[in-house]
Amino acid sequence: MSYFPSFIRHCCFLLFFTSSAFSQQKPNIVMILVDDMGWGEVGIYGSHYCQTPHLDNLAKQGMRFTNFYANSTVCSPTRAALMTGRYPDLVGVPGVIRGNVENSWGYFSPKAVTLPQVLKTAGYRTAMVGKWHLGLEPENHPNRHGFTHFHGFLEDMMDDYYTHLREGKNWMRLNGQVIDPSGHATDLFTQWAIEYLNTQKKNPQPFFLYLAYNAPHFPVQPPREWLEKVKKRNPNLSEKRAKLTALIEHLDESIGKVMEALRQNGQADNTLIVFSSDNGGLLSDEADNGIWKGGKQTMYEGGIRVPTIAVWKNKIIPGTKTDFRALTMDLFPTFCEAAGTKPPQAVDGHSFLSLLLGQPQTALNRTAFWVRREGGAYGGQEYYAVREGNWKILQNTPFEPFQLFDMAKDSLETTDVSIAQKAIYEALGKKLRKHIQKAGAVNWQK
Numbered sequence: 001m002s003y004f005p006s007f008i009r010h011c012c013f014l015l016f017f018t019s020s021a022f023s024q025q026k027p028n029i030v031m032i033l034v035d036d037m038g039w040g041e042v043g044i045y046g047s048h049y050c051q052t053p054h055l056d057n058l059a060k061q062g063m064r065f066t067n068f069y070a071n072s073t074v075c076s077p078t079r080a081a082l083m084t085g086r087y088p089d090l091v092g093v094p095g096v097i098r099g100n101v102e103n104s105w106g107y108f109s110p111k112a113v114t115l116p117q118v119l120k121t122a123g124y125r126t127a128m129v130g131k132w133h134l135g136l137e138p139e140n141h142p143n144r145h146g147f148t149h150f151h152g153f154l155e156d157m158m159d160d161y162y163t164h165l166r167e168g169k170n171w172m173r174l175n176g177q178v179i180d181p182s183g184h185a186t187d188l189f190t191q192w193a194i195e196y197l198n199t200q201k202k203n204p205q206p207f208f209l210y211l212a213y214n215a216p217h218f219p220v221q222p223p224r225e226w227l228e229k230v231k232k233r234n235p236n237l238s239e240k241r242a243k244l245t246a247l248i249e250h251l252d253e254s255i256g257k258v259m260e261a262l263r264q265n266g267q268a269d270n271t272l273i274v275f276s277s278d279n280g281g282l283l284s285d286e287a288d289n290g291i292w293k294g295g296k297q298t299m300y301e302g303g304i305r306v307p308t309i310a311v312w313k314n315k316i317i318p319g320t321k322t323d324f325r326a327l328t329m330d331l332f333p334t335f336c337e338a339a340g341t342k343p344p345q346a347v348d349g350h351s352f353l354s355l356l357l358g359q360p361q362t363a364l365n366r367t368a369f370w371v372r373r374e375g376g377a378y379g380g381q382e383y384y385a386v387r388e389g390n391w392k393i394l395q396n397t398p399f400e401p402f403q404l405f406d407m408a409k410d411s412l413e414t415t416d417v418s419i420a421q422k423a424i425y426e427a428l429g430k431k432l433r434k435h436i437q438k439a440g441a442v443n444w445q446k
Contacts, residue, residue: 025206025270026122026123026124026206026338026339026340027206027270027271027272027312027315027338027339028200028206028207028208028209028267028270028271028272029119029124029206029207029208029209029271029272029273029274029335029338029339030208030209030211030258030262030271030272030273030274031082031208031209031210031211031274031276031331031335032211032212032213032255032258032273032274032275032276033079033082033130033210033211033212033213033276033277033278034212034213034215034216034251034275034276034277034278035075035131035212035213035214035215035216035217035277035278036075036216036217036218036277036278036279036280036281036282036285036287036296037216037248037277037281037306037307038277038280038281038287038288038289038290038295038302038306038307039280039281039288039289039290039292039302039305039306039307040281040288040289040290040291040292041216041248041281041287041288041307042055042056042059042307043055043056044056044059044060044064045064045290045307046290047288048288049234049237049241049244049245049288050245050248050249050252050288051249051252052248052249052252053252053256054252054253054255054256054259055252055255055275055307055309057256057259058255058259058273058275058309058311059309059319060318060319061311061313061318061319062273062309062310062311062312062316062318062320063309063310063311063316063317063320063321063322063355063356064307064308064309064320064321064322065307065308065309065310065321065322065324065326066321066322066323067305067322067323067324067325067326068276068305068306068307068308068325068326068327069304069305069306069325069326069327069328069368069370070276070277070278070279070280070304070305070306070327070328071087071088071327071328071329071370072088072278072279072304072370072371072372073279073280073296073297073298073299073303073304073370073372074095074096074278074279074296074297074372074374075096075133075156075157075217075278075279076088076093076095076096076097076106076108076133076134076156077089077093077094077095077096077106077371077372078278078279078328079093079132079133079134079212079278080092080093080106080108080112080134081327081328081329081349082115082328082329082331082332083112083114083115083116083134083145083332084112084113084114084115084329084332084347085115085329085330085331085332085333085343085344085347085348085349086112086329086346086347086348086349087329087348087369087371087435087439088106088371089371089373089382089439089442089444090348090438090439090442091108091109091112091442092106092107092108092109092112092442092443092444093106093107093108093134093444094106094371094372094373094382094439094444095372095373095374095382095444096133096156096374097133097134097135097136097156098155098156099136099155099156099166099167099169099171100167102375103375103376105373105374105375105380105444106373106444107135107140107443107444107445107446108134108135108140108145109442109443110139110140110144112145113344113346114145114146115146115208115332115335115336116128116145116146116147116208116210117145117146118146118336118341118343118344119146119208119335119336119339119341120146120148121341122336122339122340122341123205123206124205124206124207124208124339125148125149125200125203125205125206125207125208126146126147126148126149126207126208127147127148127149127150127151127196127207127208127209127210128142128147128149128150128151128152128209128210128211128212129150129151129152129189129192129193129196129209129210129211129212130152130153130189130193130210130211130212130213130214131152131153131212131213131214132150132152132153132154132212133154133155133156133212135154136154136155136171137446141154141176143175143176147210149175149196150173150174150175151173151174151175151192151196152172152173152189152192152212153171153172153173153185153214154171154173155169155171157214157217157218158185158214158219159219160219160221161184161185161186161214161215161219161221162182162183162184162185162221164180164181164185184221184223184250185213185214185215186213186214186215186247186250186251186254187223187254189211189212189213189214189254190254190255190257190258193209193211193258193261194257194258194261196209197209197258197261197262197265197267198261198265200265200267201265201266201267206339208335211258213251213254215247215248215250215251216244216247216248216251216281216287218282218285220240220243220244220247220285221243221247222243222246222247222249222250223246223250226246226247226249226250227242227243227246229246229249230242230245230246230249238286240285240286241286244285244286244287255275259273268313269313269314270313271312271313272310272311272312272315272335272338272356273310273311273312274308274309274310274311274331275307275308275309275310276306276307276308276309276328276331277306277307277308278306278328279296279297279303279304279306280292280294280295280296280298280302280303280304280305280306281295281296281302282295282296282297283295283296283302289301289302289303289305290302291412292305292412293412293413293414294396294413297372297396298396299370299372299383299384299385299394299395299396300394300396300413301411301412301413304370304385308326310356312338312356315356315357316356316357316358317358320358322355324352324355324361324363325363325364326352326364327349327368329347329348329349330349330350330351330352330364331349332347332349333347333349333350333351334349334351334352334353334356336351337351337353338353338356350364350366352364365389366388367386367387367388367428367431368386368387368388369384369385369386369432369435370384370385370386370387370394371383371384371439373444377397378397378398379398379399381398382398382436383395383396383397383398384402384432384436386428386429386431386432387407388428388431390406390407390408390409391404391405391406391407391421391424391428392404392405392407392413393405393418393425393428393429393432401418402418402425402429403416403418404416404417404418404421404424404425404428405417406421
């Protein structure tokens with residue numbers, strides 16, 4: 001199947017951007033990853049609660065994905081997939097990495113080739129602002145994985161958006177330096193991202209900025225004035241839902257400030273910007289995952305299908321929408337191709353740059369795998385999902401049988417057809433076993 005959005009009305013637009021024009025200058029790349037934002041939390045995706053004018057404006061300027069998937073139901077694995085272009089369990093991150101070693105379920109391989117390392121060889125300056133969540137060991141510091149500049153938070157989550165502590169410890173860093181800044185984490189990360197952009201505005205060398213917000217991950221702690229504004233606008237919201245709405249709207253304004261800095265610096269004209277989330281929204285926080293079943297921690301669509309937007313002025317046609325199916329790990333080779341370089345041969349992701357440029361893009365007819373390992377009620381074991389074409393098997397704990405869904409007829413995952421379609425069920429299970437064997441050779445503990 002070929003994905004070619006209805007671009008006929010834009011023929012003149014496309015003719016202007018020939019391959020020779022494309023190759024004139026390498027683009028800056030800005031990757032914005034938010035934490036636990038459900039598919040239905042963005043206005044243009046049909047949000048029932050949130051007003052997100054800045055994200056909506058991004059979508060109007062570029063391409064909105066309706067079929068984009070995070071590589072896992074939780075944070076660390078998806079981040080590992082973004083950084084390496086690989087399935088997370090193949091780089092040692094099947095689950096959440098935590099400072100508490102008794103409850104840590106991954107060790108990011110120091111041998112993994114990362115996106116900033118590859119972009120560096122292509123002449124890029126590399127920076128990360130925000131939440132790292134891929135290890136606290138010296139060998140797993142962002143500076144050791146290709147980021148020349150790191151200004152952010154190393155741990156998994158903050159216990160408080162203002163103190164920035166995790167279990168009483170300070171994990172805020174400026175490169176290797178311990179820092180103790182004041183302010184809401186979202187505001188700090190926005191300020192630091194803008195500061196970095198300002199330092200680069202007169203530098204002809206392209207940059208890669210990875211901006212990873214903690215928001216809207218729990219604790220759901222919006223600035224007071226934002227909560228008051230939401231309550232005044234909609235007094236019928238529950239306290240939980242009002243807080244989550246306020247935290248997301250505050251985040252949206254922050255992203256708008258970063259976009260404005262790009263414009264003021266003259267950087268927006270040649271910057272590829274991608275916005276996405278690391279997994280779906282948490283149902284216990286009353287998150288909105290749109291029409292999709294489930295949420296964060298589940299392998300249902302609500303846990304892994306995420307809002308994703310791509311913008312590149314004069315390259316991506318404004319106001320377009322695609323149902324092309326892609327995963328977080330596909331961004332690695334896509335960014336590499338946009339930068340005029342090649343990813344490592346071992347990557348599992350596939351570039352969809354052609355789609356972004358308005359050219360025919362063949363569907364990625366692959367077998368895709370999702371994994372999460374966790375402690376507690378999960379017993380330190382893994383559970384999985386597999387998607388091939390319109391068929392999807394999944395489990396939501398390691399202790400339940402797999403369900404099979406025909407996503408062409410049942411995208412809301414209401415009817416398990418594993419008995420009626422036994423041959424397909426068994427074929428997907430066999431492919432999963434091979435993936436598990438492959439991942440079993442990778443150490444996920446230090």
